[in-house]
Amino acid sequence: MNIRLDLQFDGTDLSGWQIQKDKPTVQGELKKALFAITGEEITPRGCGRTDAGVHARGYVCSFNSDTAISAEKLPYAVNANLPRDIVCTCASYAAPEFDAARSALGKRYRYTIDNSEFGNVFLSRYAWHYRFPLDIEAMRRAAVSFCGTHDFIGFAASGFSVKTTVRTINSLEIKKNGDIITADVTGNGFLYNMVRIIIGTLVYVGGGRISAADIPDIISSKCRSRAGITAPAKGLCLEEVFY
């Protein structure tokens, strides 16, 4: 049977999704949990390779298994064998052709910035503490320029092989609630570190180092050095995968 698992994880103490030797990863911990309950050597396929420190509220993975445990019971069995920073929220039977990575139509990420003076202690694992003033309206104007279909090669870290670096961003919405700034990004796919580099660039705009009006030029320059820094992993959370 092809089984789909939905996961939440706090990435703070995890080295990302992909299995690694001697480092705790989501895929690695899940493989151990699945072996403990099924006796099968299962390497689940994830919806994407999240980086170390990145969180997820709606990560999706899939795998084949002959387990007799029903989908309804599976989360209880899996959770009993997972560390407390990974939780399975749902298990379901998927069509044989369903693949968490290849079947994904798009994703929604949220990036959180704690713009308070001293940093909220309860957000220290989940937000980038950036205490300097940010011009939210300028960031919103810049955000509009990222939407649409562009070659985002200038907003990608190296070290990843992909067929094309053209991606479509459907929406990039910036909200401010007290000292907390969130950016919700929806798109059909994202290059390696792309969301974090976009956020770093928006923070440069908010701080006046880059003009919002220059964003189209910076995108079309395809030049990584013209974009902003890579925002810290801990502010990023994969909220939802669309299928």
Next chain:
Amino acid sequence: MNIRLDLQFDGTDLSGWQIQKDKPTVQGELKKALFAITGEEITPRGCGRTDAGVHARGYVCSFNSDTAISAEKLPYAVNANLPRDIVCTCASYAAPEFDAARSALGKRYRYTIDNSEFGNVFLSRYAWHYRFPLDIEAMRRAAVSFCGTHDFIGFAASGFSVKTTVRTINSLEIKKNGDIITADVTGNGFLYNMVRIIIGTLVYVGGGRISAADIPDIISSKCRSRAGITAPAKGLCLEEVFY
């Protein structure tokens, strides 16, 4: 000068407020930070002895110091010397007679229960994951009976010496937002573990093990064994101290 510091802390990895040998505590970490920046051996006086694992959004302490650092600059200097789970949010000059403990008129605590099936991974440090059904209306009826002035000796853990066990609870409000249940308790003072035992008792009411109508009897019985369990420390947060 008598100085007041306001603190936030994530109690997960701390052994409470009070200084202890070989264990990280808020008072201990703060004493080290104050020594690093002033060269003085300062033992700050806290507004109360919070337990290991309990959090604070508005903890207050006070101490005397001859430091030349202004109150405005002090939080920056202190924070540079504190671990990331403790943050000083404000420093101010206090009247000579101000004492964070003796001057306190009351406190507000929030207790958070995660009533979801599998537990929200982002609340695993900050909420009690209790997955069984809870009758919120029954809990609200029970909450009313805790308000007012009572001898709360039946809702105190042993191991603390106090002159009187009579306390006044001004309000105890229970809210539900999706799977998250919060209880906000305001009172003139609280006995050792009192909030956590009240919450444990409310959860017994919510689960049908104790009737809301029996709470006045349980309070007047002054009998610890008739109350509920002590709810886990991690769900508790000291929100505010009133002066």
